[in-house]
Amino acid sequence: MQLESIEIENYRVFRHAKLTSLPRLVTLVGANGSGKSTLFDMFSFLKDALAFSVGKAVARRGGWKELKSRGQEGPIRIEIKFRESGGRLATYELTIGEANGRIVVEREILKFRRGQTGKPWHFVDFSRGEGTAITNEEQYGKKDAKEKRDKYTLDEPDVLAIKGLGQFKDFRVVAEFRSLIENWQISDFHIVEARPATEEGYSEHLSTRGDNLAQVAQYLHTYHRERFDAILDAMTRRVPGIAAVDAKPTEDGRLVLRFQDGSFKDPFIARFVSDGTIKMFAYLVLLHDPRPFPLLAIEEPENQLYPKLLMDLAEEFRAYAQRGGQVFVSTHSPDFLNALELEEIYCLYKKDGFTTISHASDSENLRALFDGGDLPGYLWKQGVFEGVNR
Structure with missing residues (x-):
């Protein structure tokens, strides 16, 4: 498994931030308070939400007001694109909100891309504890296969569907993704x-x-x-x-x-x-x-x-x-x-109070200096990286 991209909205300092083209080794640089620890906390948040519930994961971080980006409207949203075991591109989307003082899962989707064209298969599609899941996973990837879905209801509106359904062998794809998060370190x-x-x-x-x-x-x-x-x-x-x-x-x-x-x-x-x-x-x-x-x-x-x-x-x-x-x-x-390598480095810096992320390899200036023999660490000390002096 390899994460291909991460997109985060309204999660603490991440009003809207995205890391793309993720390599096997990802290195984050930035000043104190730029959001490096917050990204790691997001990984822990998903583990806690899976192990307990989304509500408890939010409570462990001081509650909704502390976790959500200050002064921002809308829910917290996390999207992860990754390569599943068969090599196909998969997407997990989690949208979290608050209703009547209670944390709820507004939307949770686990979908796998079907070739270069065609509508993705939504293996899981839930909202506030209710939704549907594919029941004929064995047909996934076969030519002209059509998905079959059943409705399911979870115990609570803040429970992840991948937790509830991932316990059953009939949902292999869901169980695989659940195991993936459980084994993050x-x-x-x-x-x-x-x-x-x-x-x-x-x-x-x-x-x-x-x-x-x-x-x-x-x-x-x-x-x-x-x-x-x-x-x-x-x-x-x-x-x-x-x-x-x-x-x-x-x-x-x-x-x-x-x-x-x-x-x-x-x-x-x-x-x-x-x-x-x-x-x-x-x-x-x-x-x-x-x-x-x-x-x-x-x-x-x-x-x-x-x-x-x-x-x-x-x-x-x-x-x-x-x-x-x-x-x-x-x-x-x-x-x-x-x-x-430059492809392994991402720079985090604050802009208007929130974190912006740039990929070192996207900078023409850094690329020219690196190709000319300068090492990334020396360029970092010299303040060449974007946002280093902010």
């Missing part, structure tokens, strides 16, 4: 939570906060040794002095990460290792996951990392994206940007 890694010893055992994926780092390391060491060895190889190449990493069980059933410095006989346990070493190891564990998340979002990965490591880290993100997980990264680091 919006990372909120905290060094302090990765250091303590954790309960003994295994974890297949690094948590959003990184508090199960030792358990994931142990899992990779036991069941995916080639991945663990690749992580160790990257650590020894990119972090001076590190010769080995292991997860040591303690007598009381916990796991402690230990880092072997080639200059010393005994290894250091995690709490005595630098923040940068722990964070780089955590990122490598995340990025060498045998089953990449379909979407991975990470804010400012440069924090606590030595600048020279950032170009290597950018390459790790790109390799992860090429294995199947689309990556969204926000950054302020020129060193990270220097490892990127």
Whole structure:
């Protein structure tokens, strides 16, 4: 799966913003308050709306007045275009409003394009808890096939149809899209939570906060040794002095990460290792996951990392994206940007109080300078990017 475009209306600082031609690795740059974190929050909002309800997702963000763009009329609208597993272009549209003090889903559509011409199939088309869904999915894509629809009613007007219908095997397409959102990973890694010893055992994926780092390391060491060895190889190449990493069980059933410095006989346990070493190891564990998340979002990965490591880290993100997980990264680091292509960079800046988004590759000036040998990070520092000085 790959997101092709995102369009957002009336969601906090996004009065009307659009990202198009999205590559596998998407990097967001912009001043503080320009909307980078808000875009990641939109991903989290969809996950919360699916896990609970749209009403609860809105409430978690301070309520309708706090979430909706200030002073704007009309509902909140999110549109995502993506490639489904069969390679066809699909669109998910979600429009949210307020009626009598209650949050409602004004419209929810999941539609798949049918070739270059022809009317798209609306696999889901709901409004305020009622709507229709296709019942003959097996005919989709066949020549001259005609869709068959039935009516359905959800429990509440703020429940997503993809949540209700996605539980049933008869709605494979809906279930696939629901699973896609459920498996998005919006990372909120905290060094302090990765250091303590954790309960003994295994974890297949690094948590959003990184508090199960030792358990994931142990899992990779036991069941995916080639991945663990690749992580160790990257650590020894990119972090001076590190010769080995292991997860040591303690007598009381916990796991402690230990880092072997080639200059010393005994290894250091995690709490005595630098923040940068722990964070780089955590990122490598995340990025060498045998089953990449379909979407991975990470804010400012440069924090606590030595600048020279950032170009290597950018390459790790790109390799992860090429294995199947689309990556969204926000950054302020020129060193990270220097490892990127212009097609991978989007600039966010405020205009009249709301966020505007430009694609670096669309700028003729940036393209000419980049083709002439200038690196994006240096151009960012020089203020050449659109909106950088706003």
